[in-house]
Amino acid sequence: MQKLPSKIFIDGGLPQETKKASGSMLASFGYPLDGQTTNPTLIARNLAAKQALPHQDFAGRGGEKLTEAQALEEYKRIVVEMSAVIPAGSVSIQVTATEKTTSGEMLEQARDRNKWIPNASIKFPATLTGLAAAGKACREMPINITLVFSQNQAAAVYEVTRGAKYPIFISPFVGRLDDIGQNGMHVVKNILKMFQNGDGHVEVLTASVRNLDHILYALQLKSEIITIPFKVFQLWAEENFRIPDENYAYEKPELEVIPYKPEIQLGRNWEEYDLSHGLTERGLAAFYKDWTSLF
DSSP: OOOOOEEEEEESSOOOHHHHHHHHHHHHHOOOOOOOOOOHHHHHHHHHHHSSOOOOTOTTTOOOOOOOHHHHHHHHHHHHHHHSTTTSEEEEEOOOOOTOOHHHHHHHHHHHTTTTOTTTTEEEESHHHHHHHHHHTTTTTTEEEEESSHHHHHHHHHHHTTOSSSOOEEBBHHHHHHTBOOOOOHHHHHHHHHHSSSSHHHHHHHHOSHHHHHHHHHHHHHHHEEEHHHHHHHHHHTTTTOOTTTOOOHHHHHHHHOOOTTTTTSSOOGGSSOOOOOOHHHHHHHHHHHHTTOO
């Protein structure tokens, strides 16, 4: 059995999807899923669906709104189930934040969530306060920087996590860039190129995958990790987990090129890089809105 050039995570909020995808990986490659990513929106959708159904073990049954404590307890229960499916893998758990949440508040959340399971990786947003918290957290736990859309943000992530004692993931969201007419996979390519001369302490996790071409190009680029929604994972499985051959070309002429910027170099203070990006701000607000809609 061959081994893929990238680790494969599943992206979702349902432990049963984790189990099915891991079983498919085991049958086809001889090893299970390498990990799982979650976010407040995916968990909220799962819990909102359950709220409408009578369920003996669910705190918000019968259409009742949850309290925040109950919602967190359900989030914990879900990731505990996921962790049991892939005990040797990584399970990303996100802090919930707005633009007003302080780095101290994020760090407090991270320390609590990191206790939920032994294989947690805590997700922080690629914002000024998010990276300030991440810079401290990376010396205490594995972390994953999410809502990344630019080479500048990636450089800041690299610098703020220098000297980390645990694995560091960075998650460029390719599908959301595609949605606004930009070639999101170019950001993955640019980050990998920029990191070539680094020390390898940050792994690039291709996220917001929408289609088979995203998977194939990420494999061709040798992105260290790819996280895939279950529906897209199933499409890939139906093609017997096709991998790109030497003739594969990722061509999306309808999407705007995102050029590599050689002037953005590693080696500066992390706060000197431009972290601003409209999609990061919108994504942070959407995650928080979806999460707080539960209670």
